[in-house]
Amino acid sequence: MFADRTPDLTTDLAALEDQARAALAPEALGYVVPSAGSGATARANREAFDRWRIVPRVLRSGARRDLTCDVLGTSMPAPLLIAPMGVQTLAHPDGELATVRAAAALGVPYVHSTQAAHSFEQIAEAGGDAPRWYQLYWPTDREVCLSFLERAKATGFSTLVLTLDTPMLGWRPADLNRGFLPFLRNVGIANYLTDPAFLAKLDKPVEEDPGAAALHWAKMFPNPGLSWADLPFLREHWDGPILLKGISAAEDARLAADHGMDGVVVSNHGGRQVDGAIGALDALPAVADAVGDRIAVLFDSGVRTGADTFKALALGARAVLLGRPVLYGLALAGQEGVDHVLRCLLAELDLTLALSGYVSHRGLSRESLACAQRSAP
Numbered sequence: 387m388f389a390d391r392t393p394d395l396t397t398d399l400a401a402l403e404d405q406a407r408a409a410l411a412p413e414a415l416g417y418v419v420p421s422a423g424s425g426a427t428a429r430a431n432r433e434a435f436d437r438w439r440i441v442p443r444v445l446r447s448g449a450r451r452d453l454t455c456d457v458l459g460t461s462m463p464a465p466l467l468i469a470p471m472g473v474q475t476l477a478h479p480d481g482e483l484a485t486v487r488a489a490a491a492l493g494v495p496y497v498h499s500t501q502a503a504h505s506f507e508q509i510a511e512a513g514g515d516a517p518r519w520y521q522l523y524w525p526t527d528r529e530v531c532l533s534f535l536e537r538a539k540a541t542g543f544s545t546l547v548l549t550l551d552t553p554m555l556g557w558r559p560a561d562l563n564r565g566f567l568p569f570l571r572n573v574g575i576a577n578y579l580t581d582p583a584f585l586a587k588l589d590k591p592v593e594e595d596p597g598a599a600a601l602h603w604a605k606m607f608p609n610p611g612l613s614w615a616d617l618p619f620l621r622e623h624w625d626g627p628i629l630l631k632g633i634s635a636a637e638d639a640r641l642a643a644d645h646g647m648d649g650v651v652v653s654n655h656g657g658r659q660v661d662g663a664i665g666a667l668d669a670l671p672a673v674a675d676a677v678g679d680r681i682a683v684l685f686d687s688g689v690r691t692g693a694d695t696f697k698a699l700a701l702g703a704r705a706v707l708l709g710r711p712v713l714y715g716l717a718l719a720g721q722e723g724v725d726h727v728l729r730c731l732l733a734e735l736d737l738t739l740a741l742s743g744y745v746s747h748r749g750l751s752r753e754s755l756a757c758a759q760r761s762a763p
């Protein structure tokens with residue numbers, strides 16, 4: 387099922403970035419590919435993966451594998467979801483519509499970003515009945531926040547992911563040097579521009595004063611005042627599971643469980659926020675140990691291959707979210723490109739399990755890996 391591939395696109399997903407660079411316009415390239423500051427966190431993400439090595443086992447009668455899983459009531463063909471990523475029209479004119487269609491065709495859950503270039507309603511129409519989650523950037527205006535939650539519920543998004551590592555934008559030199567922020571051009575604020583609560587706050591219709599709409603969004607987006615005390619509000623207004631995304635500290639994962647959250651996503655936003663942060667995979671084992679089976683632990687930041695996925699699962703993640711490689715596939719070939727990326731990753735995960743002696747990801751543990759020597763500090 388997973389093995390079909392798209393000609394001309396490399397099956398080496400780690401190398402897909404190089405192919406995609408040529409397909410992206412300069413501003414899009416500057417927004418999607420680079421990371422915060424010096425890029426230290428993005429490098430740490432990859433170095434953490436390279437430090438862990440798989441220890442293959444043999445003679446374990448693994449003729450058939452089962453990759454299926456259930457995460458917080460969502461059934462999936464494999465422990466893989468599409469990470470929430472905004473402004474996907476930067477990569478391809480079809481943007482999130484292409485991504486959700488490719489995901490739906492394979493049954494891989496798609497996580498819809500608040501900052502998407504398409505609205506809840508458009509995504510629901512394109513994605514049909516396939517599993518969909520919603521990622522909230524909590525705006526300072528509670529009426530708009532409630533309206534987003536209502537619309538997400540009404541359009542069939544089952545699970546809420548609250549992103550906490552981006553209360554404001556990180557220091558991103560590639561964008562700062564160009565003075566580029568797509569949202570200020572009304573790109574990536576489709577959920578806002580179609581929201582009755584948001585539109586009611588504007589003095590003039592968006593068509594008459596598009597700049598004012600963008601500036602109003604810019605006032606509502608930064609929300610550094612949020613605290614643990616705000617979480618009961620979400621619980622009150624969202625019936626399904628809630629995960630906190632952007633967790634690196636074990637103590638924050640413990641607090642998430644104490645505050646009745648259903649899961650966390652260990653993530654540093656692909657190194658796009660704090661420059662010099664701990665590599666996400668380095669943070670994962672302590673988080674998994676801190677919460678045990680109390681809540682679900684998911685993972686992203688730096689996942690490029692099936693072998694990476696294997697390592698994250700072995701270190702305690704119940705599933706991984708795939709980030710930039712999806713955008714690279716999208717940039718190169720739209721829906722077909724995303725389909726290619728997902729199939730390659732799933733096929734390589736299946737093969738890695740088989741060659742390492744596992745019939746299922748459920749059998750993975752830290753014993754499945756060995757840590758290569760750390761370089762001296």
Ligand SMILES: Cc1cc2nc3c(=O)[nH]c(=O)nc-3n(C[C@H](O)[C@H](O)[C@H](O)COP(=O)(O)O)c2cc1C
Pocket residue numbers: 417418419469470471472473499500501502521549631653654655656657686687688689708709710711713
């Ligand atoms: C272009 C782009 C846009 C993103 N937009 C969002 C977003 O809207 N919400 C969010 O929670 N994370 C967002 N992310 C972060 C991803 O969800 C994910 O954490 C990150 O891409 C993982 O790192 P990786 O791409 O290096 O694997 C974005 C990432 C990229 C590259």
Ligand SMILES: CCCCCCC(=O)C(=O)O
Pocket residue numbers: 472501552554555569607655658
């Ligand atoms: C003003 C910041 C909006 C960021 C939304 C998209 C995102 O998360 C990213 O990393 O880019």
